[in-house]
Amino acid sequence: xxxxxxxxxxxxxxxxxxxxxxxxxxxxxxxxxxxxxxxxxxxxxxxxxxxxxxxxxxxxxxxxxxxxxxxxxxxxxxxxxxxxxxxxxxxxxxxxxxxxxxxxxxxxxxxxxxxxxxxxxxxxxxxxxxxxxxxxxxxxxxxxxxxxxxxxxxxxxxxxxxxxxxxxxxxx
Numbered sequence: 001x002x003x004x005x006x007x008x009x010x011x012x013x014x015x016x017x018x019x020x021x022x023x024x025x026x027x028x029x030x031x032x033x034x035x036x037x038x039x040x041x042x043x044x045x046x047x048x049x050x051x052x053x054x055x056x057x058x059x060x061x062x063x064x065x066x067x068x069x070x071x072x073x074x075x076x077x078x079x080x081x082x083x084x085x086x087x088x089x090x091x092x093x094x095x096x097x098x099x100x101x102x103x104x105x106x107x108x109x110x111x112x113x114x115x116x117x118x119x120x121x122x123x124x125x126x127x128x129x130x131x132x133x134x135x136x137x138x139x140x141x142x143x144x145x146x147x148x149x150x151x152x153x154x155x156x157x158x159x160x161x162x163x164x165x166x167x168x169x170x171x172x
Contacts, residue, residue, distance in 0.1 A: 078103040078125040081169075082135055085161035086123045089154065093121055109142065117141055121154075130166060132159055 078100060086105055087095070093107035103125035109118040120140045127134035137155050139146040 077101055077128060079128050079130050079134055079162070081130055081162040081165045082125050082158065084165055085158045086125065086135075086137075089157045089161050090121055090123070093119065119146070123158075130162060135159060 083100060083103075083105075090107060092112050093110035096106045096108050098105050105121075105123040105125075107121045107123075109120045111118050118141065122138045124136040124138075125134055126136065132155070135155055135158060137151055137158070139151050139154060
């Protein structure tokens with residue numbers, strides 16, 4: 001019984017070794033996976049170039065996880081202060097969908113406190129910079145788009161709140 005188990009294991013291991021060697025060598029002992037015709041590079045040089053790049057240094061290491069993040073002020077690909085300020089200022093509107101990677105927030109119809117008109121908004125944060133060009137707001141009422149002054153007032157309120165949030169984070 002013990003001999004059968006050992007023999008089965010040896011045959012299985014031998015089969016795996018034979019199978020793993022298929023396709024790696026052309027039968028003459030050279031590795032031809034990524035070597036173009038007429039190129040004298042060895043497979044080791046090709047593998048090192050793929051891992052390390054042309055300058056010989058790795059693109060990233062395991063220790064990069066513990067370093068400082070370059071995008072500390074971003075949520076996905078957008079500015080987190082504008083993102084959070086948009087949600088704060090328009091908190092009276094029910095949120096339909098949010099996508100921090102594309103920077104789009106869509107809301108349903110809602111009435112502001114003390115107001116009688118129902119609004120709906122689509123906010124697009126297009127850039128990681130805390131800048132007015134990063135914010136696009138589209139407001140609608142049930143009867144159509146709102147006037148430009150109302151839209152600018154909402155954009156100004158969002159940008160003012162974003163600056164307040166950034167100032168508060170810098171004070172900490």
